[in-house]
Amino acid sequence: MRVYFFAPLILSGLTFVNASLGTHFPGASLDTTLNVTSNYADGNGVGIHAQTNVNQGIAVSAQAAAPSGIGVQATSAYGMGVRATGGTYGVFGTGPAAGVTGTSTRGDGVLGNSTTGAGLRGVSANYYGVYGESPFSGVMGIALSNGPGVTGRGSIGVYGRGVAAMSSNGVGVYAWGSGGGTAYGIIATADSGKNENWAGWFDGNVAITGTCSPCVISDARTKRNIKTLRGSLKKILAMEARSYEMKNAEYASAINLAQGPQNGLIAQELEAIVPEAVHEVVAPPHYTQEERERGVKKEGVLLKSVNYTALIPLLIAAIQEQQAEIEALKARR
Numbered sequence: 001m002r003v004y005f006f007a008p009l010i011l012s013g014l015t016f017v018n019a020s021l022g023t024h025f026p027g028a029s030l031d032t033t034l035n036v037t038s039n040y041a042d043g044n045g046v047g048i049h050a051q052t053n054v055n056q057g058i059a060v061s062a063q064a065a066a067p068s069g070i071g072v073q074a075t076s077a078y079g080m081g082v083r084a085t086g087g088t089y090g091v092f093g094t095g096p097a098a099g100v101t102g103t104s105t106r107g108d109g110v111l112g113n114s115t116t117g118a119g120l121r122g123v124s125a126n127y128y129g130v131y132g133e134s135p136f137s138g139v140m141g142i143a144l145s146n147g148p149g150v151t152g153r154g155s156i157g158v159y160g161r162g163v164a165a166m167s168s169n170g171v172g173v174y175a176w177g178s179g180g181g182t183a184y185g186i187i188a189t190a191d192s193g194k195n196e197n198w199a200g201w202f203d204g205n206v207a208i209t210g211t212c213s214p215c216v217i218s219d220a221r222t223k224r225n226i227k228t229l230r231g232s233l234k235k236i237l238a239m240e241a242r243s244y245e246m247k248n249a250e251y252a253s254a255i256n257l258a259q260g261p262q263n264g265l266i267a268q269e270l271e272a273i274v275p276e277a278v279h280e281v282v283a284p285p286h287y288t289q290e291e292r293e294r295g296v297k298k299e300g301v302l303l304k305s306v307n308y309t310a311l312i313p314l315l316i317a318a319i320q321e322q323q324a325e326i327e328a329l330k331a332r333r
Contacts, residue, residue, distance in 0.1 A: 195282055203283075204256040216309060232317035238273050242266055254301045255283045267304035277310040 084090040090112065093100040100122075102110035109132065112120035122130035177183035190197035220226075242264060246257035271278040285298035 196279075198281075201284060205258075229313060229317040232314045233321040235273050235314055236318040239265060240269055251301070254286060255303075264308075265306055267306050270306060271304070274311070274314065277307045279305050279307065281305045 091100055100110060110120060120130060175185040177185045188199040190199050244262055244264070245260070246262065248257050248259065251257055267278050280302060281304075282300035282302055285300050287296065287298070291298075
């Protein structure tokens with residue numbers, strides 16, 4: 001009772017050609033442990049290489065009966081733990097917890113490439129289709145042509161604590177919400193930050209084609225200590241409107257600043273007049289691919305920002321105060 005592997009096997013550093021192991025009968029049990037090691041000095045060796053030439057055949061099939069068991073586990077110090085190519089699926093896994101899992105301290109835990117379909121595709125009935133966890137990018141998708149880097153479908157299309165997507169010609173992340181009482185293209189939440197939490201950070205220009213009427217929740221039911229603004233005209237008159245240009249070259253490696261001439265306020269100047277409209281923010285650091293692979297850690301850039309929306313009530317109150325003064329002058333005539 002034998003199954004033939006028509007490929008070299010390297011067992012503990014020894015090479016066997018057309019080695020055999022196991023049973024002819026698919027239903028029969030095989031109680032054994034097989035450890036396969038590749039000792040190629042150049043680091044490009046393959047621990048296990050399996051191939052099938054049969055249509056819809058499976059080169060390697062592994063099953064773990066225990067809930068926490070592992071069907072196939074492969075470890076590589078510098079290369080790939082498991083590498084597979086196929087006409088439909090390179091690696092296909094099913095399981096109650098995870099179909100395919102991968103761990104890496106230097107590169108990608110799970111890497112998938114495809115020329116016609118999805119590089120990495122995950123389907124789950126009750127959990128995450130694709131789940132990634134990393135100090136840098138939990139899930140990263142790269143589109144080499146027109147198309148999205150990461151796509152997802154379901155009650156939550158893409159969910160991640162750290163998702164990065166890049167595209168050379170298309171869309172890094174495309175979100176589409178449909179169905180239900182209210183559909184949401186993107187829902188983002190941030191918590192547990194040491195300084196502040198930002199549900200969204202856009203490093204560059206932002207454009208919208210629809211309205212932004214519900215941008216800031218202002219329902220009276222969500223507020224307390226409501227008071228009428230006083231002395232707003234004095235504050236408005238103390239502000240200095242400035243024209244300026246951003247130091248793009250100096251901050252190019254850390255943040256994408258606006259281009260060309262700008263008009264606005266200086267945060268440090270406004271802070272002395274309306275401190276509640278000025279906040280300190282930490283711009284997230286930029287990493288090159290090499291820095292990500294080497295595990296480089298950088299500190300973010302601490303900057304002051306202006307909440308221009310917070311100045312609108314001051315402008316309204318200032319106009320009202322000024323109009324009251326005008327009406328008082330008219331009454332004296």
